[in-house]
Amino acid sequence: MSVGRDAELPRPRRAAGSGHYTSLDIALLAGVSQSTVSRALNGSRSVGTATRQRIETIARELDYHVDLRARHLRTQQTGALTLLMFADPALGGGGLNPFFLAMIAGITEAANKRGYDLIVSLQQLSDDWHGDYLRSRKSDGLILLGYGDYQRLQRTLRELASHDTRFVRWGVVQADQPGLSVGCDNREGCRRATAHLLALGRRRIAFLGEHSSRSPEFRDRYLGYGDAVxxxxxxxxxxxxINARLNELHAGAGAVARLLATAVPFDAVVAASDQIAISAMGSLQRAGIRVPEDVAVVGFDDLPLGALSSPSLTTVRQDPMLAGERLVATLVAQIGGGRSDSVLIPPQLIVRESCGAGALSPSPDAAATRRTARR
Structure with a gap:
């Protein structure tokens, strides 16, 4: 049966005495089971895209709405999700990673679409946040943004999992990880960025970012850089x-200072984040090194500030709206008892001015300035 704006649905029976259509009516029209209708309208990824769209279309045509109060009473759920963000004072501006701020809109929209309230909480990494959450029972599931040292976080995630806590976090996707995560394909993103620089003729490409097991996103970006080289x-x-940590406000400038001190020639920089890249560009320019004529620069995240920097920053984009949607969908599927898996989001290379057109020959003055800066 074709259902659309110009198609008129045959009207099924209404529930006796209710005056409203039910999920069973939708199931009969869609040719699926009632449980499939329930999973589709609750955002479960276990229902195929075509089936879900057909069910949603029929629900709109029948003006069907899920009775959230009844559902929450029946399932003994709160109808709320908790978004827990971690503050790091070293970052400034409230201690939040700017990329997470961009993701909040996607999380809020996705939660609202599924009929969930969103509780937003800001915590310090040193707080007993996991104990507070387990005791509070204020929500049906937990979304985690940010975590500091990943090795330390794993112990906490295992504790949450041991209590059957429904949670999902933004971060790397690993086979042996506790719980589920949604993350960008960091390795592929940095491989693309580095390959782009190589295609422009750059050959001495530096990497600025931590690449230890404490920071698995940065480590994967370093591995992608190495793959391309x-x-x-x-x-x-x-x-x-050169090591540069995201939670150091001026990490890029410090990394550039250490790089120049080595007197090793380089003609491009791949930074593990936009924050590091923008800080690095400023440091290069203050040293008399032109971007991109002398040194091309690429970041990672696609923060709004990167498009406004001078020159505008070439970067790898992690889609924050898609990330928010996938985080909520993954968590809601867990809450509903359906199948749920970790999700890897594909990256996108955004080319702007900081890469230039290729390996341009620096002027004698710029070359001399650069030699002086290294000394």
């Missing part, structure tokens, strides 16, 4: 790999 028949020069 080796695929071009080059070797990764460890002298061009």
């Amino acid at each position: 080796r695929a071009a028949g080059l070797r990764v020069d460890p002298r061009l790999c």
Whole structure:
């Protein structure tokens, strides 16, 4: 049966005495089971896209709405989700990663679409936040943004899992991880960024970012950088790999200072975040090094500030609205008892001015300035 704006649905019976259509009516019209209708309208990813869209269309045509109060009473649920963000004072501006701020809109919209209230909480990493959450029972599930040291976080995640807590976090997707996560394909994103620089003729590419097991996103970005360098028949020069942590406000400037102090030539920088990249660009320019003529720069995240920097920043985009949608969908599927898996979001390379057109020859003055800066 074709259902659309111009198609008139045959009207099924209404529930006796209710005056409203039921999920059973929708199931009969869609040719599926009542449980499939319930999963589809609750956002479960276990229902195929075409089936879900057909069910949603029929529900709109019948002006059917899920009785949230009845559902919550029946399932003994609160009808709320908790979004827990971690503050790091070293970041400034309230201690929040700016990328997480962009993600809030996607999470809020996705929760509202599924009939859930959203409780937003800001915590310090040192607080007993997991104990507070387990005791509060204020919501049906937990979304985690940010975590500091990943090795330390794993212990807490295992504790949450041991209490059958429904939770999902933004971060790397690993086979042996506690619980579920939604994350960007960091390795592929940084591989694309580095390959783009190599295609422009850049050959001495530095990487700025931490790449230890404490920071698995940055580690994956470093691995993607190495993949592209080796695929071009080059070797990764460890002298061009400078540690820079996201939770250090001026990490990019400090990394550039250490890089220049090595006196190792370089013509491009891949930064593990936009914050590091923007800070690095400022430091390069203050040293008399032109971006992109002398050194091309690429970041990661696609923060709004990157498009406004001078020059505008080439970066790898993590879609914050899609990320928010996937986080909520994954958590709601857990709450509903359906199948739920971790999700890997594909990255997108956004090319702007900081890469330029290729490996341009620096002027004699710029080259001399650069040599002086290294000394």
